[in-house]
Amino acid sequence: MSEHTTDEHKMKEADITSTPSPGRHSGRFPYVHKVGKPPKQNLLTELSNSFKETFFSDDPLHPFKDQPRSRKFILGLEALFPIISWSKDYSFAKFQGDLIAGLTIASLCIPQDIAYAKLANLPPQNGLYTSFVPPLIYASMGSSRDIAIGPVAVVSLLIGRMLQDVIDPKNEVAYVRLAFTATFFAGITQMILGIFRLGFLIDFISHAAIVGFMGGSAITISLQQLKFLLGIEKFTRKTDIVSVMRSVFNAAHHGWNWQTIAIGLSYLAFLLISKHIGKRNRKFFWVSAIAPLFSVVTSTLLVYVTHAEDHGVQIVKHIKKGINPPSAGEIYFSGEYVSHGFKIGVVAGMVALTEAIAIGRTFAAVKDYQLDGNKEMVALGTMNLVGSLTSCYVATGSFSRSAVNYMAGCQTAVSNIVMSCVVLLTLQLITPLFKYTPLAILASIIISAVVGLVDVSAAKLIWKIDKFDFIACMGAFFGVVFITVEKGLLIAVSLSFAKILLHVTRPRTAILGKLPRTTVYRNIEQYPDATKVPGILIIRVDSAIYFSNSNYIKERILRWLTEEEEQLKGKHLPRINYLIVEMSPVTDIDTSGIHAFEELYRSLQKREIQLALANPGTVVIEKLHSSKFADMIGENMIFLSVADALLTFSPKTTEEV
Structure with a gap:
């Protein structure tokens, strides 16, 4: 030295x-x-440092320092719309990957959108609307390259469960208006969290609680689909397992339809087998991706040819043709439903945000790039805000579609734009062809999609690592399965806070x-x-x-x-x-x-x-x-x-x- x-x-x-x-x-x-x-240190410096570390640890203003005004404007646009920045290096080779990925996830999203809309008790076209406008907004504002945007099962169930507690789904006009109102407030909530850099609040929901909540939601969603899988017309509006199973057994003598059961179970087996093939060999990921669309097309033809609807097989009946109609005038900004829309929107917005951030971080870690949590919140909030004005309901990142998007070789968010364009063509040209699609197929698609949310291996690992975490996981799981989805979520959050308090005190x-x-x-x-x-x-x-x-x-x-x-x-x-x-x-x-x-x-x-x-x-x-x-x-x-x-x-x- x-x-x-x-x-x-x-x-x-x-x-x-x-x-x-x-x-x-x-x-x-x-x-x-x-x-x-x-x-x-003086008090002002200490408070300033604490505030900066809490809300601005990434120092978002650093690139703007010592820059001319014109440069600051460009940097501001790039910060708000990341597509301006990464599109400079975009190439035809990247577009090839995005094109294949976009077409692949479009084949998966179209049948899922119709199914998830039914899960939310909304008209099927609203599910397709939600995969047209929001992905375009996210592609320009989001920072994730892999996340696929659209309606998802958990949020759809949550929306449907909370909306029907306020308005009967048979009152379609008021019900849909309340859905748009909830979506509006979900977007506002997400934007506020991003603008005021409050994303750290999401971290208070532990991984164990999320595992339990998702697993319980998957069970609840699957049980709800027994109505369509068995062809039951009179079914409980409750989501707990006891009420659902009682409703199923009460209808066993006269309410089940064997034709519906035959269609539903055979295609469910096909979907699960194709999903297994895709997991066993990544080269065949397209098998599980194309299986839902193949199921919808073939089952629709089968029903059309055999006139199975005349024998009690329930069908979609009608999907409105055309792109998203404006819905700004249908949102409740006054009256008795505003408070309900606000409450539902905040809850759904937080759940959607948690799911999207978790998915985005997962794939960002795999590809080794940074995900800006606050930008994600602003992007997700903006797309849901715009979505509420264009006949969409709450959209977020879908794990199944994002996984397919990743395996299909997506390079950027352009895959979302490709998917959106395919959905646009579907809305404009072929929606009438879905008239004879049996509801049993949609139920099969939902069950096959959510079965992966029951992560037994993750629960076993949680048990080995931390017993209190396992209690939180099981509390959230059983809360969702035996009570309601929203109360299960409340239990998950409460147990997460209880763990923090226990360690602190x-x-x-x-x-x-x-x-x-x-x-x-x-x-x-x-x-x-x-x-x-x-x-x-x-x-x-x-x-x-x-x-x-x-x-x-x-x-x-x-x-x-x-x-x-x-x-x-x-x-x-x-x-x-x-x-x-x-x-x-x-x-x-x-x-x-x-x-x-x-x-x-x-x-x-x-x-x-x-x-x-x-x-x-x-x-x-x-x-x-x-x-x-x-x-x-x-x-x-x-x-x-x-x-x-x-x-x-x-x-x-x-x-x-």
Whole structure:
């Protein structure tokens, strides 16, 4: 190392000073390092830094700094419409991949759109409308290259379930208007979250809760399709498993239609087999992608030729031809339904957002590119806002279509544009041909699409990793299956928050021991070879210390101390003289935390035990000095490490390396 480099290294360590250890002037550890005191920040700077890190951690304004006004305008457009940026490098080779992917997902989305619209109790054309306008908006504003936009099963079920609690689906005009109103507020909710950079709120829903919610929704969606799969005309409006199965068995004697069952089960088997083939060999992904459209076409021809509708087979009957009609005038902006539309929209918007962000992040990680969460929210919100004005209901990213899109070789969001163009041609030319499509086929398509949402392997992994996570997962699952979808979602969110509160209010603490032949101190439960230091108790606190847990931490430390003293007394060993709190995991401490440490210090004084702190972080040490607690215990009782504290309290122990 050069002399210049050595000097620089010394300058970087200038904030750490060293003082001779009391009673120690030779050997391997002649000095104890003092903990550096950081410069005090003013309140405005501290608040500004916290605000920036919370809402602007990606510093979206950085590219605009020191740029002329014209350049800022262009950068602003590129930020709002990423298509302007990536289209500069777009090539014919990329278009080939996007064209194939777009045509493939279009063949999948058309039958799914009709089926999902039925799931939401909406006219089938509204499902197709939702795969025309929203994908075009997203393609220009979204940052994901792989996500495929359109209606999805979970959101469709949620919309249908909540809407029918307010308006009977038989009152089609009012029902559809409320659906547009809910979509409008879903878009507003998503936009607000993106504009005000509140996307971190979605992270409060844990992965385990999402797994349980999706699995429960898949079961509920599949049960709802028994109405069409068995040809039952009178069916319960409730979604819980008990009500659905009671309705199915009550109709067993006279309500089932064998022709419908034969069509539905045979095509369901075909769809599941084709899906299995696509999963086993990625080269044949197109088999599962084309299977739904093939099923719709062949079953429609079968019904048309055999006139099965005259024998009780339920059919679509009519799909309105033409592109999306305007619907701005149909949204409820006043009256009794506004509040209902707002509530349904917020819930559906959050669920749709969670699903889209999860899907986008998954494929972004696979292809190793960055997904801007806040841009995604603005894009999704804008497309649903525009969608509500053009006869669409809530759209989001579809996992099944996104997976097909990825496997088909999509390169950019142009695949969504290709899909949208195919849907446009479908709306303009061939929708009347779907008149004889049996509803049993749509039920089969939905069941085959959602069966993958029941992720048993993920649930098993959650059980192995974290039992409380598994409780949250099962709580969400059973809440959806046995109560309602929205209450299941509420349970999922509640259990996610409960886990956070549990960890915040009851953080872990551990007694540390010295690893043989080292100066390393670790949890004695994790490292059985670690030995306690005679006369000294070392405790690590594994959490920030706030008002919510400060009293518990103080009491837990005192309980550790009491238990240790009783053990020593029973073994006739020397009493404890020093208590060292290892604070490296403590990222922050508030006023209540300082107060709790003051009470701990007084309790220890009565027991004639000296309190010492080891390795407090920058924020913590600054607050310890500001509160004068550092002066209370003495600055020489705050150490850089546990080893330094032991160097002062028990020099012989430190020498045994």
